[in-house]
Amino acid sequence: MTTNDSSSRDEDGTQVRITPSESMERSLLIALGVLATVVASYIGLIQIPNWQVDRLEPVELESGGVYPPERSQMARRGKEVYEDLGCMYCHSQQVRQNDFGSDLSRGWGMRASVPLDYVREEPPLLGTMRTGPDLRNIGARQPSKQWHYMHLYNPQTTSPGSIMPPFRFLFRTVPKEGMTKIPDGRIELPEDYQVPGHYVVATERAEALVAYLLSLDHQQTLPPNAQRGTDPEEVD
Numbered sequence: 763m764t765t766n767d768s769s770s771r772d773e774d775g776t777q778v779r780i781t782p783s784e785s786m787e788r789s790l791l792i793a794l795g796v797l798a799t800v801v802a803s804y805i806g807l808i809q810i811p812n813w814q815v816d817r818l819e820p821v822e823l824e825s826g827g828v829y830p831p832e833r834s835q836m837a838r839r840g841k842e843v844y845e846d847l848g849c850m851y852c853h854s855q856q857v858r859q860n861d862f863g864s865d866l867s868r869g870w871g872m873r874a875s876v877p878l879d880y881v882r883e884e885p886p887l888l889g890t891m892r893t894g895p896d897l898r899n900i901g902a903r904q905p906s907k908q909w910h911y912m913h914l915y916n917p918q919t920t921s922p923g924s925i926m927p928p929f930r931f932l933f934r935t936v937p938k939e940g941m942t943k944i945p946d947g948r949i950e951l952p953e954d955y956q957v958p959g960h961y962v963v964a965t966e967r968a969e970a971l972v973a974y975l976l977s978l979d980h981q982q983t984l985p986p987n988a989q990r991g992t993d994p995e996e997v998d
């Protein structure tokens with residue numbers, strides 16, 4: 763039944779005529795209802811969370827230092843490389859609570875992520891796809907630079923059968939001939955993957971990307987209020 767019907771039936775089945783002005787009133791009411799729903803959702807789902815997160819500041823820890831720590835220039839550059847190469851289309855960066863999934867039992871973190879973990883990130887790279895594992899704490903889980911270089915150069919070297927694409931263009935080859943010393947940033951590849959007569963060397967982009975991956979360590983235990991993810995100054 764549409765709102766433009768000029769008649770309808772009341773409870774005992776008798777036909778009731780709806781005047782054009784009543785019909786207009788109904789349409790207006792429906793339009794207002796739709797508008798109220800959209801506005802309420804916008805405020806509740808976007809404005810209020812945004813306002814709560816905006817007020818968050820890094821916290822001082824009892825053990826000294828601040829959390830989250832500032833990233834090095836190199837790691838900040840690496841975040842741009844990560845965004846540029848679309849790592850986010852296969853990797854999330856958010857550890858869910860136990861009631862929402864098995865992230866913690868998979869070893870992707872020691873605690874669930876909270877808004878405070880992202881205060882220095884513009885934009886935060888939460889991601890929605892998990893073709894590969896969550897990387898929020900990869901720096902703690904896999905702290906070896908060499909491992910990351912090998913894995914990026916060719917994921918098969920560290921993870922046989924991996925479906926992650928190789929990012930070989932982040933590396934260059936340098937002929938061994940005439941070199942008096944081993945170049946910095948050389949990756950030590952297994953024999954089957956070596957390039958005969960050449961060193962495989964990380965480019966500046968690969969170094970930055972790996973610095974960023976190693977900076978992904980958000981396992982810090984937080985003060986109770988910060989842990990809840992709201993304003994750390996707020997007292998219950």
Ligand code: HEC
Pocket residue numbers: 844847848849850851852853893894895897900903904917921924925926927929971975
């Ligand atoms: C097409 C999907 C895909 C893309 C794009 C992708 N990955 Fe992966 N990644 C995977 C899969 C699948 C795995 C698990 C197998 C493995 O270790 O290679 C993985 C594993 C990893 C791991 C190891 C995680 C662990 O817990 O051991 C790291 C680190 C990683 N990827 C980094 C990256 C970075 C950095 C980029 C962007 C340059 C990237 N990935 C792009 C699919 C992808």
